[in-house]
Amino acid sequence: AQSVTQLGSHVSVSEGALVLLRCNYSSSVPPYLFWYVQYPNQGLQLLLKYTTGATLVKGINGFEAEFKKSETSFHLTKPSAHMSDAAEYFCAVSEWRNNNDMRFGAGTRLTVKP
Amino acid sequence: NAGVTQTPKFRILKIGQSMTLQCAQDMNHNYMYWYRQDPGMGLKLIYYSVGAGITDKGEVPNGYNVSRSTTEDFPLRLELAAPSQTSVYFCASSYDRVNEQFFGPGTRLTVL
Numbered sequence: 001a002q003s004v005t006q007l008g009s010h011v012s013v014s015e016g017a018l019v020l021l022r023c024n025y026s027s028s029v030p031p032y033l034f035w036y037v038q039y040p041n042q043g044l045q046l047l048l049k050y051t052t053g054a055t056l057v058k059g060i061n062g063f064e065a066e067f068k069k070s071e072t073s074f075h076l077t078k079p080s081a082h083m084s085d086a087a088e089y090f091c092a093v094s095e096w097r098n099n100n101d102m103r104f105g106a107g108t109r110l111t112v113k114p
Numbered sequence: 115n116a117g118v119t120q121t122p123k124f125r126i127l128k129i130g131q132s133m134t135l136q137c138a139q140d141m142n143h144n145y146m147y148w149y150r151q152d153p154g155m156g157l158k159l160i161y162y163s164v165g166a167g168i169t170d171k172g173e174v175p176n177g178y179n180v181s182r183s184t185t186e187d188f189p190l191r192l193e194l195a196a197p198s199q200t201s202v203y204f205c206a207s208s209y210d211r212v213n214e215q216f217f218g219p220g221t222r223l224t225v226l
Contacts, residue, residue, distance in 0.1 A: 009154060032212050043118070043204055043217035044157075051213075090156065094212040101172070102215060106156040 002027040002093045006105035019078040023091030033074040034092040086112045118218035126224045127195040135190040137205030145208045146188040150201040195225045
């Protein structure tokens with residue numbers, strides 16, 4: 001079955017600095033990949049997703065992620081962090097070909113320092 | 115369009131009590147899910163449903179039960195609450211099994 005590993009449970013950046021949140025997955029078939037964001041005391045909402053086609057995916061709030069099959073990675077980036085980006089971020093994978101349930105990573109808490 | 119709604123937002127239970135967490139969606143999604151979220155552990159799937167009348171166990175079903183009598187509603191029942199069930203519970207729905215899931219705001223449950 002598919003699985004997700006998020007490297008780093010906590011990431012801290014300064015406002016205006018690059019945000020890089022790492023996600024590696026394992027899947028026996030081409031995956032669907034997702035990043036969700038969870039603001040304090042709220043549910044998860046979709047930031048972006050990769051299904052097929054272009055490997056660089058743009059999402060909301062200036063985030064983007066690149067699917068790299070050779071590295072089995074789907075890292076999330078944003079060129080310049082804003083205070084409002086402070087949240088928990090979850091990477092998730094599903095296997096459309098196997099019709100398997102979505103599996104979530106353990107999450108990365110992003111802190112943005114002024 | 116309210117999306118996915120959950121009630122209550124917060125609840126404190128005593129050990130051995132039971133309760134039902136309510137979840138409803140108005141997007142006509144066939145697929146619905148219950149997750150629990152514990153600190154540093156991500157989301158664990160408790161139960162899911164692929165349509166009215168059809169439910170199945172997820173990764174951590176023990177101590178919980180579900181039913182799905184309508185497309186809209188997917189309640190989660192806790193019988194004989196235990197401290198290990200202290201968690202934040204999220205309900206989600208989706209069009210199919212592999213695409214984006216839409217989440218409710220969560221229910222924070224404490225069992226003392």
